[in-house]
Amino acid sequence: MEKTSKCKVCVTGGAGYMGSWLVNKLLEKGYTVHATLRNLDDRCKVDLLKSFNGADSRLVLFEADIYDPDTFDPAIQGCDFVFHVATPLLHTQGYQFNNTTEATIAAAKSIAMSCVRSGTVRRLIYTGTVVSASPLMEDGSGFKDSIDETCWTPLNLSFAYSDSFLRSYAESKTLTEREILSYGTDANGTGGLEVISLDAGLVGGDTLQLYTPSSVVVLISQLTNNEDMYQKLRYLEELLGKVPVVHIDDICEAQIFCMEQPSINGRFLCASNYVSSAEIASYYQQHFPEFHVKQEYLDGPNREIKWGVTKLVEKGFEYKYDKKMILDDCIKCARRHGDLQQ
Template identity: 60%
Template sequence: MEKANCRVCVTGATGFIGSSLTKKLLEKGYTVHATLRNLGDVSKVELLKSLPHADTKLVLFEADIYKPNEFEQAIHGCSFVFHVATPLQHSDDSQFKNMTEAAVSATKSIAECCIKSGTVKRLIYTSSVNAASPLKDDGNGYKDTMDETCWTPLDLSLAYSNEFLKEYTVSKTLAEKELLNSEKYGELEVVTLACGIVGGDTVLSYTPTSVAVFLSQLTNNTFTDQFLKYTEEIQGKLPIVHINDVCEAHIFCMENPSMSGRFLIANSFISAAELARCFQLHYPEFNVKAEKFDGPRRGIKWGSTKLIEKGFEYKSDLKMIIDDSIKCARRTGELQQ
């Protein structure tokens, strides 16, 4: 594959994963069709235009996930599509009744645009491990292993859930299942990457929500702390991954001659209490609250090896994820020390 002649599309290019992925693709020599909701948003446009090689390799397109037909132009002429965008704020005046309906509709539309283009070889969808819970269907405990066969039961009542977290989980789960329905999308190769809690640094000027969730035991932010507890409740433990590994996994799934199916993306799987002890060990100046060192001890094992068996290698360990996340939060003002 000649990178110089290969066009790829990244939806949601101004988000945490989207911006980091766009940057890496440009650095590797690909031409990137990047979508954002509003080309009139000067700060987001300037962010993308400031990326390396953007002056010759980046083309911007306005496309709103609540208006899924807008993505066709961005997808036209591309060989690969990374569908990273996801709705996070629902408006009552939308044509869709909720976030889930918008996410699934956009996913269908983007897949259909890929087929219609006649050029797209593979669609790579950024999902979440919150769609891959090892919880048993009746909610009575967890399976012994978490891997790609796990799907989150969507009708359970969870202690740390709220309306947003539940809707986010349902939307990611149903959108991913929609794409993996091979009967609908024929010969289009589809890869879904269910990513863990993503830590690390960012090109953004603020701390991404995922990094804030990862660091919530240091900031004691109510919303992100609940998000962390909710994730541990769904997953049994916390699947964690560095943004660099997330981006490289996406690109690996593009550059591999033949890829399809579902892959979980994380290289650390620990309890929240273990994470708190890591923070205390390496960054004692933050004085992690003693209550954070207690929590459930579950024997669930991380059983996802599919991507590694394909030849992918994770480059960042937990200490690197912690270091780069704290660097990010200090730079953006999320952490004051």
């Protein structure tokens, strides 16, 4: 691996929860970063990124939009590595795409082709989600014994606690991940680009943004009694058997770890803990009794599915944050932003 001062990387969706944390880490480690935003006139997001140490000399911002996929090309040119983090959560009308799935697949194709054409990009690291890795049987009759990288979410099934937004998100992320992996080197090592898909669990911890991220709001939903966000937590549990969780710092370190390996490609799930919603509620009840956790939150399902994911750890990656640290940091974050009053 060459010295980081000579290495240029691109981060799509640079002002998001994960994107901003990743950009900050990369700058701290000495990389030059090309970061994309949908709107360079959004002063709040631009100012956040420009406030990072090293941003004045090693951060270049580009305007690019998933719904206009060719706009990512200038940001990618001249880079050694590309982190594709950006993903639309809601469909934007008025473009050539009928839904978020069409848009995200088109963007993935365009970004992958830009990487190939650049002549400089060695590896494309896509931020996927464990939502695409359900261990449910194809016929919906039950769960497999474990969840690992061989699991793919069956998109023909309906899940408890689901809604149109969650169905659209699962379809979009699953099909886009399959598409982007198709651009990678095959089993024989042929193909000009190494492609990593790093599927993140539900991300918790702190944030550099000025508000509590939605994934953190989901993780504290049993403290705020936010029914809509609790439904999303239960949806993940019904889809995945339990809820894989990962700290924001660990997932970003994992992304950089995947970049810094001499050679790596393929699909990796990334979560340090695999817990039930009832286990999360029980932790809160024990350690934060001032919030008076409802009994219904403690009565969730208790499945015996194993977390069979070892690929990333076998490569040498080490998680630093356990369940306690993730949930504690979620509470600190929410308190700081006024979303938890006690």
